[in-house]
Amino acid sequence: MDRPGLFADATASYAESQYVILGIPFDRTTSFRPGARFGPDSIRQHSWNFESYDLETGTDLADIPIHDLGNAGEFGSAEEMVASVRTEVEPIYRDGKVPITLGGDHACAPPCVEAFPKGRPLSVLYLDAHLDFRSSYLGDARSHACSARRIAERVGVENIVVVGVRSVSKEEIEDNRSLGLTYISAHEVAREGITATAKRALDRLSPESVYVSLDIDVVDPAYAAGTGTPEPFGLAPREIKQILDTVAPRLVGMDIMEVSPPYDQGNTSALAARLAREAILRSHVARGKP
Numbered sequence: 104m105d106r107p108g109l110f111a112d113a114t115a116s117y118a119e120s121q122y123v124i125l126g127i128p129f130d131r132t133t134s135f136r137p138g139a140r141f142g143p144d145s146i147r148q149h150s151w152n153f154e155s156y157d158l159e160t161g162t163d164l165a166d167i168p169i170h171d172l173g174n175a176g177e178f179g180s181a182e183e184m185v186a187s188v189r190t191e192v193e194p195i196y197r198d199g200k201v202p203i204t205l206g207g208d209h210a211c212a213p214p215c216v217e218a219f220p221k222g223r224p225l226s227v228l229y230l231d232a233h234l235d236f237r238s239s240y241l242g243d244a245r246s247h248a249c250s251a252r253r254i255a256e257r258v259g260v261e262n263i264v265v266v267g268v269r270s271v272s273k274e275e276i277e278d279n280r281s282l283g284l285t286y287i288s289a290h291e292v293a294r295e296g297i298t299a300t301a302k303r304a305l306d307r308l309s310p311e312s313v314y315v316s317l318d319i320d321v322v323d324p325a326y327a328a329g330t331g332t333p334e335p336f337g338l339a340p341r342e343i344k345q346i347l348d349t350v351a352p353r354l355v356g357m358d359i360m361e362v363s364p365p366y367d368q369g370n371t372s373a374l375a376a377r378l379a380r381e382a383i384l385r386s387h388v389a390r391g392k393p
């Protein structure tokens with residue numbers, strides 16, 4: 104059944120679903136090139152480009168129970184967006200499902216983590232060109248430049264690892280030194296290889312419950328130029344896939360943020376859609392569900 108406007112192969116009802124897609128069309132904290140509010144629908148549109156059958160795992164995405172809730176409602180301030188997204192995402196976790204949220208700028212990620220049930224262990228793999236560790240940016244603590252900091256406050260700084268960084272302010276580095284955030288730069292990934300660095304990152308995270316926050320700008324702009332704040336010297340799509348494949352057995356939630364269709368030739372949206380599909384496939388296969 105084709106349902107244009109929704110994510111391809113998301114044919115399950117909410118009740119029977121295991122993976123739940125939600126778009127967050129919000130980009131009011133974007134600091135350079137706007138447009139990420141159009142990301143969710145562009146990613147959905149490109150998801151229809153792919154075969155539902157997966158060559159690597161021998162699994163058909165159409166056999167995996169996925170539901171697409173559509174987009175969260177219109178927002179005012181970042182604070183209002185945060186409250187609204189928390190309300191949308193909380194029941195998804197409560198019902199034992201895995202939320203896959205599509206942004207939107209990276210300010211949309213912290214509420215998806217904050218909605219996770221308190222008291223259950225949770226760690227976060229944060230893939231980004233930027234450290235996003237400012238306490239506040241341009242007077243807004245909910246800016247996309249502060250997202251890793253807000254997430255660290257929720258899960259504990261020892262439970263988040265940032266991978267792919269190559270852009271950071273002096274203040275963030277100084278704060279990081281006293282607060283003890285773990286990060287692996289894109290330069291370290293290039294030097295040591297993705298297998299070693301992914302292992303180093305994932306060994307620090309919970310063996311059971313990992314949330315993945317993926318800013319598409321972690322990928323080199325040569326592959327993913329359609330984003331708000333492109334940074335050279337990034338990771339290759341295949342390196343991101345390898346990290347996702349490795350962490351998928353522990354996946355409890357994921358977001359893909361900062362796809363900006365006005366700057367996209369289509370390859371950025373296609374990559375985002377494919378990464379969402381890869382994560383769902385690998386997580387499903389690892390769970391051993393029929």
Ligand SMILES: [Mn+2]
Pocket residue numbers: 209231232233318320321332361
């Ligand atoms: Mn970023």
